[in-house]
Amino acid sequence: MLLRRKLVWIFGSLVALLLVTAVGAIWLLQGVLRELHHLDTHAWAIVKQSNRLATTISMVEIELYELELGRQRHLDRLIELVESMQGEVNGVSRSYVTELPENRAVFGRIRDAVSRFAVHVTALGTAQDPEWAAHHRREASAAAVGLRRDILLLTQSVGAHGEAEQADLTNRFRWLVLGLTIVFLAVINISIIALLRMTGMILKPVEKLVQATRELGKERFDWRVELDQKDEFDELARAYNSLAAQLQANEQRKLEMLGQVALTLNHELNNAAEIIELQLQLADRQAGGNPAMDRCARQIRESLNRMTRTVELLKQVRRIVLTDYVSGVKMLDLERSALPDEQNDPARAVNSAGNGTDAGPCG
Amino acid sequence: MRCILLLLLGVVLGAGLYALWQWTVRGQPSSGVLPTTMPATPDNAIRIGLIPEHDVLELRRSYKVLTDYLGRKLGRPVVPVTLSTYEAVLADLREQQIEGAFMGSLVGLLAIDRFGAQCLVKPELLDGVSTYRGLIFVRQDSPIRDLDDLRGRSIALLRATYAGTLFPLAELVKRDLINGQRAVRIVWMGTHDEVMEAVASGRAEVGAVKDLRYQAYVATHADHRFRILASAKPVPNNALVMRGDVADTLGRQIAEILLNMHTDPEGRTALAAISARRFIPCARAEYDPIYEITETIGPAWSLVGTSGPVPRRPGAR
Numbered sequence: 001m002l003l004r005r006k007l008v009w010i011f012g013s014l015v016a017l018l019l020v021t022a023v024g025a026i027w028l029l030q031g032v033l034r035e036l037h038h039l040d041t042h043a044w045a046i047v048k049q050s051n052r053l054a055t056t057i058s059m060v061e062i063e064l065y066e067l068e069l070g071r072q073r074h075l076d077r078l079i080e081l082v083e084s085m086q087g088e089v090n091g092v093s094r095s096y097v098t099e100l101p102e103n104r105a106v107f108g109r110i111r112d113a114v115s116r117f118a119v120h121v122t123a124l125g126t127a128q129d130p131e132w133a134a135h136h137r138r139e140a141s142a143a144a145v146g147l148r149r150d151i152l153l154l155t156q157s158v159g160a161h162g163e164a165e166q167a168d169l170t171n172r173f174r175w176l177v178l179g180l181t182i183v184f185l186a187v188i189n190i191s192i193i194a195l196l197r198m199t200g201m202i203l204k205p206v207e208k209l210v211q212a213t214r215e216l217g218k219e220r221f222d223w224r225v226e227l228d229q230k231d232e233f234d235e236l237a238r239a240y241n242s243l244a245a246q247l248q249a250n251e252q253r254k255l256e257m258l259g260q261v262a263l264t265l266n267h268e269l270n271n272a273a274e275i276i277e278l279q280l281q282l283a284d285r286q287a288g289g290n291p292a293m294d295r296c297a298r299q300i301r302e303s304l305n306r307m308t309r310t311v312e313l314l315k316q317v318r319r320i321v322l323t324d325y326v327s328g329v330k331m332l333d334l335e336r337s338a339l340p341d342e343q344n345d346p347a348r349a350v351n352s353a354g355n356g357t358d359a360g361p362c363g
Numbered sequence: 364m365r366c367i368l369l370l371l372l373g374v375v376l377g378a379g380l381y382a383l384w385q386w387t388v389r390g391q392p393s394s395g396v397l398p399t400t401m402p403a404t405p406d407n408a409i410r411i412g413l414i415p416e417h418d419v420l421e422l423r424r425s426y427k428v429l430t431d432y433l434g435r436k437l438g439r440p441v442v443p444v445t446l447s448t449y450e451a452v453l454a455d456l457r458e459q460q461i462e463g464a465f466m467g468s469l470v471g472l473l474a475i476d477r478f479g480a481q482c483l484v485k486p487e488l489l490d491g492v493s494t495y496r497g498l499i500f501v502r503q504d505s506p507i508r509d510l511d512d513l514r515g516r517s518i519a520l521l522r523a524t525y526a527g528t529l530f531p532l533a534e535l536v537k538r539d540l541i542n543g544q545r546a547v548r549i550v551w552m553g554t555h556d557e558v559m560e561a562v563a564s565g566r567a568e569v570g571a572v573k574d575l576r577y578q579a580y581v582a583t584h585a586d587h588r589f590r591i592l593a594s595a596k597p598v599p600n601n602a603l604v605m606r607g608d609v610a611d612t613l614g615r616q617i618a619e620i621l622l623n624m625h626t627d628p629e630g631r632t633a634l635a636a637i638s639a640r641r642f643i644p645c646a647r648a649e650y651d652p653i654y655e656i657t658e659t660i661g662p663a664w665s666l667v668g669t670s671g672p673v674p675r676r677p678g679a680r
Contacts, residue, residue, distance in 0.1 A: 147436070
């Protein structure tokens with residue numbers, strides 16, 4: 001569970017980091033979108049509304065002209081246009097750009113001019129006297145001229161302001177993209193490091209355990225696995241070390257027992273060998289140079305020497321290395337069992353079926 | 364467990380994307396501009412003319428409520444048509460561009476006289492008044508005491524109205540103050556309020572307006588004090604005059620609705636919009652004070668500001 005917890009922590013932190021980065025990026029980009037929306041609904045919308053206002057004024061002037069020429073008797077279209085004009089001015093007034101110092105005076109004049117314009121236009125509707133109607137038409141036209149001029153000024157000012165805002169926004173967006181790129185690169189690097197650490201947490205101990213298993217296969221019972229992860233791999237390493245120690249202890253006991261057996265054999269065989277050697281010397285004296293007797297005596301001595309050497313080797317056994325004796329039966333390989341550790345290579349072990357004894361002519 | 368987590372993740376992702384989409388869609392600005400083109404008048408619409416007296420925007424707004432009510436009751440659209448001059452309303456009646464109009468007494472009389480129009484109903488205002496009078500007035504501090512003192516003075520008048528033209532001209536004719544050395548100097552104004560302003564400011568020494576506008580002006584200009592020299596006989600205020608060919612059919616339907624609308628909550632709302640309590644019948648005989656003037660005004664009729672002959676009482680032709 002410790003390993004799982006560690007992995008969950010690392011993985012969870014990584015996911016949290018990615019989420020936070022994503023949310024932060026979205027939030028920042030939303031900020032840019034909000035600014036764009038603000039630009040669209042205020043600066044550019046004001047420009048559009050100002051243009052519409054100018055168009056409405058033109059349409060009002062057309063209606064006034066139609067009235068003057070007598071081509072139009074009805075005022076409803078004119079009323080609608082005046083109301084539309086007032087609505088457009090109110091729409092413009094709701095934007096913050098009209099409160100900017102450079103636009104406040106201009107917009108104030110526009111508002112006054114629209115009021116004057118509306119007054120003269122509506123007075124035109126009630127003026128029954130032709131001279132009085134002409135007076136109001138002239139005043140309305142003069143107000144319209146001033147309106148157009150101020151609307152143009154406002155449009156230019158708002159347009160310039162909008163362009164400046166847009167340039168600023170573009171610059172900020174550029175820096176934002178750069179910043180986000182750096183952040184995402186950093187996040188990618190952190191992710192790679194975290195993933196590498198996660199794999200390291202698993203692969204390193206696995207490698208060590210596999211290596212230890214291989215050494216165990218080579219009967220290197222003194223090989224130990226050292227881990228300091230404080231998790232399940234530590235437990236596995238301790239289990240392995242315990243097993244290796246047990247195997248090593250078993251091997252050591254076997255060698256000790258073999259050594260004791262060798263000592264016992266050495267003691268008993270040496271006594272017997274000495275007696276046999278003494279008798280052989282007596283037999284040689286009595287044989288009086290008989291070649292056949294000499295040959296037999298020589299073979300007996302060689303066999304005795306071989307026995308002595310075998311027992312000697314048995315005393316020098318360092319490990320248990322087996323070889324095949326007959327099918328299904330193994331015996332101790334004395335040569336290899338007595339070799340020093342660095343010369344012992346299980347890979348070179350020969351799976352022999354021989355019994356290791358020579359038959360002589362004396363037999 | 365894994366499937367549940369994946370499903371949950373899918374739901375959260377879907378919800379997030381939907382929220383993001385809604386945010387981007389909601390952020391689109393609206394145009395928020397009034398239309399600058401008028402919708403076309405339906406072919407079966409009833410057109411009722413309006414002649415603005417002081418605020419053409421306010422007049423149309425308030426009578427739109429009334430015409431909408433009429434339209435709902437009649438089952439046909441009723442459209443207000445705002446006319447620029449009294450001549451315009453007479454021309455529209457002649458050319459059958461409108462079925463009727465709410466009009467002043469002089470123009471109403473001309474419509475009755477020339478086109479056989481009929482006056483049907485008139486509004487009774489909140490104070491119970493359904494008529495108006497003409498007033499001739501001066502500033503409180505004026506040395507003019509009565510109409511005989513008008514010789515050589517300046518007088519502010521309105522064109523083509525009973526109170527602002529016909530009545531004062533008739534008084535001037537009686538006193539031979541139109542022509543010659545005793546003639547007054549006429550200053551033509553556009554609205555009743557402008558006449559009041561002209562007298563208050565001294566641009567004119569005398570003024571002639573309708574009493575209803577006089578009272579409204581005095582109520583809002585407490586610092587201006589005036590003195591009334593003469594007042595005319597009452598005549599119908601803003602009556603509904605229908606074209607002769609539709610007066611007995613469509614006119615009767617409309618009159619019935621208007622006469623009963625004060626019993627209907629919706630009707631009362633429409634009446635409140637035009638500052639009226641109810642509609643009451645209007646008879647042609649109520650215009651007789653105008654005939655009394657037109658029969659005596661003589662050549663001064665040309666100063667009234669309307670074209671065509673002097674209207675004569677029926678039976679006097």
